[in-house]
Amino acid sequence: MSLLAANTRTRPGVVAQLNPVAKLAASAVIALPLIVTLDWVSAAVALALESVLFLFAGLRWREFWMRTWPVWLAAPLTALTIALYGAASGQVYVEWFVVRISEGSLTLAVATFFRVLAVALPSVVLFVTVDPTDLADGLAQVWHLPARFVLGALAGLRMVGLFLEDWRALELARRARGIADQSRIRRFAGMAFALLVLSIRRGSKLATAMEARGFGAPGRRTWARLSRFGRREWMLVAVGVAISxxxxxxAVAAGTWNFILGPR
Incomplete structure (x- = not known):
């Protein structure tokens, strides 16, 4: 059992113990209405309700901020871009060159800010507690996706950590040889090419090993661990539906619902 698997299964949160497929479904259900609309009311309400769900995710506050800081950084930057360059409507407050800040662009900026948070935060928080092997078991056994596709994706995901270690090893090796003081662009290109060659070799060996162990054999395969989708998983999906x-x-009651895929 990997360290990640051990960590995800010993978290105190209720959500952390659920089937990863249920977390994937809940995230998709929450994000779907926020993708097809662009208004701040629906996004803000969804974000407020999601905040209650985050309390049961099993994350400490420090870990929560460490995991989600890119989202908190991306949301205001995206909103700023919309405010400066978004479609102008209503009263125009500032106009200079290509920058035009208007009442409509500020409204879209606020809606975009809450929308990014409401869509991205559940995905990050829920999947922090997901073990890749458990997710692969759920996709193959619950959703009945092709086993070759699921196992191939799982093997590739497991290689990410090795790639990071290989990159550090290459960097140390080049530094030991005294060739690490070249220009950054040239050094990055050389290390990237070396890592590509190493990845191809490792991928070929992994594919051969998996074929030798019967991963590509036809017929119905068995699984080491049973993936269960029970009442608690359905409750999580129902919570996602309720939030949406x-x-x-x-948003409809407030008159702010803005279906962006509808006819203009």
Whole structure:
């Protein structure tokens, strides 16, 4: 058992113990209405309801901020871009060269800010507690995806950590040879090419090993661990549906619902 698997299964949160497929489904259900609309009310309501769900994810506050800081950084930057260069409507407050800040662009900026947070945070928080092997078991056994595709993706994901270690080893080796003081672009290109060659060799060996162990054999395969999708998993999906329904209902009642895929 990997260290990641041990960590995900010993977390105190209720959500951390659920089937990863249920977390994937809940994230998709929450994100779907936020993708097809662009208004701040639905996104803000969804974000507020998601905050309650985060309390049961099994993350400490320090870990929560460490995991989600890119989202908190990307949301205001995206909103700033929309405010400066978004479609202008209503009263124009500032206009200079290509920058035009108007009432409509500020409204879109606020909506975009909450939208990015409401879509990205559940995905990050829920999948922090996901073990790749458990996710592969759920995709193959619960959703019945092709086993070759699932196992190939799992093997590739397991290689990410090795790639990082290889990159550090290459960097140390080049430094020991005294060729690490070249220009950054040239050094990066050389290390990237070396890592590509090393990855191809390792991938070929891995494919041969998996074929030798019967991973590509036809017929119905067995699984070492049974992936269960029970009442608690359905409850998590139902919570995701409830969050989406409440956010859409509040936006429609407030008159801010903006279906961006509809006819213009």
């Amino acid at each position: 329904a409440v956010s859409v209902s509040v």
